[in-house]
Amino acid sequence: MKFSDEQIHRYSRQMILPGIGGKGQRKLMEAKVLIMGAGGLGSPAAIYLAAAGVGTIGLADFDRVELHNLQRQILHKTDDLGRLKVESGRETVESLNPEVKVQTYSDRIVSANIREIIKGYDLVLDGSDNFPTRFLVNDACYFERKTLISGAILRFDGQLSTFKPHAGGPCYRCLFPEPPPPGMVPSCQEAGVLGAVAGVIGILQANEALKEILGLGESMAGRFLMFNALNLSFHEVKIAKNSNCPLCGENPTIKELIEYLQVCQA
Numbered sequence: 001m002k003f004s005d006e007q008i009h010r011y012s013r014q015m016i017l018p019g020i021g022g023k024g025q026r027k028l029m030e031a032k033v034l035i036m037g038a039g040g041l042g043s044p045a046a047i048y049l050a051a052a053g054v055g056t057i058g059l060a061d062f063d064r065v066e067l068h069n070l071q072r073q074i075l076h077k078t079d080d081l082g083r084l085k086v087e088s089g090r091e092t093v094e095s096l097n098p099e100v101k102v103q104t105y106s107d108r109i110v111s112a113n114i115r116e117i118i119k120g121y122d123l124v125l126d127g128s129d130n131f132p133t134r135f136l137v138n139d140a141c142y143f144e145r146k147t148l149i150s151g152a153i154l155r156f157d158g159q160l161s162t163f164k165p166h167a168g169g170p171c172y173r174c175l176f177p178e179p180p181p182p183g184m185v186p187s188c189q190e191a192g193v194l195g196a197v198a199g200v201i202g203i204l205q206a207n208e209a210l211k212e213i214l215g216l217g218e219s220m221a222g223r224f225l226m227f228n229a230l231n232l233s234f235h236e237v238k239i240a241k242n243s244n245c246p247l248c249g250e251n252p253t254i255k256e257l258i259e260y261l262q263v264c265q266a
């Protein structure tokens with residue numbers, strides 16, 4: 001692949017970085033990243049990945065844009081109210097960088113279709129807002145051996161980690177073996193969330209995705225980051241593979257995708 005003058009110009013500020021160059025830019029342009037949820041986390045992540053020239057971005061979301069989304073879901077504009085999020089997301093990404101190929105999935109992501117979808121990607125970024133989807137995505141990534149960059153937000157707090165059990169690290173279930181009972185953990189709809197917190201975590205997910213693609217720096221695999229916006233603090237803990245993990249442990253009880261109780265999307 002030879003770069004056009006326009007491409008060299010567009011990506012010049014990152015191509016001069018140590019460890020990127022033309023070789024790294026080519027890796028980005030050949031990369032395929034699937035973003036689960038075109039919402040608070042998926043929006044900033046998609047924008048930064050597109051700006052960096054990630055070649056293929058998949059957007060999966062069955063929701064339509066509602067007014068209360070616009071406080072944080074910056075892929076969508078007031079004019080997009082009522083449209084499918086993946087459609088308005090595609091438009092925003094393409095207007096920022098027409099070189100990016102956007103693939104959209106507006107069907108609900110379930111056990112029956114997820115493996116076929118993620119097969120075609122190098123990396124999955126989870127920005128979903130409910131536990132059944134979070135566990136479904138984790139399990140599907142485990143079976144398909146895909147690196148998963150996971151983010152979560154609520155109120156003034158955010159969390160971030162990378163899971164690649166195929167490379168020896170823990171999976172999401174090593175930390176949280178089972179979903180909490182419905183109603184135990186409030187949703188953003190019930191508890192609220194600051195839009196900028198979604199921005200911080202979504203951009204960190206994009207940052208980690210770029211690092212994984214480029215093979216740069218220290219991976220977040222085996223590390224779990226907690227962010228609090230009110231006192232502006234980042235706190236990190238090491239996380240290890242759990243030999244009793246029901247998915248990736250020594251005696252797994254989950255050997256294929258199971259039924260994941262669907263709850264409403266906030």
Ligand SMILES: [Zn+2]
Pocket residue numbers: 165170171172173174175242245246247248249
């Ligand atoms: Zn595990």
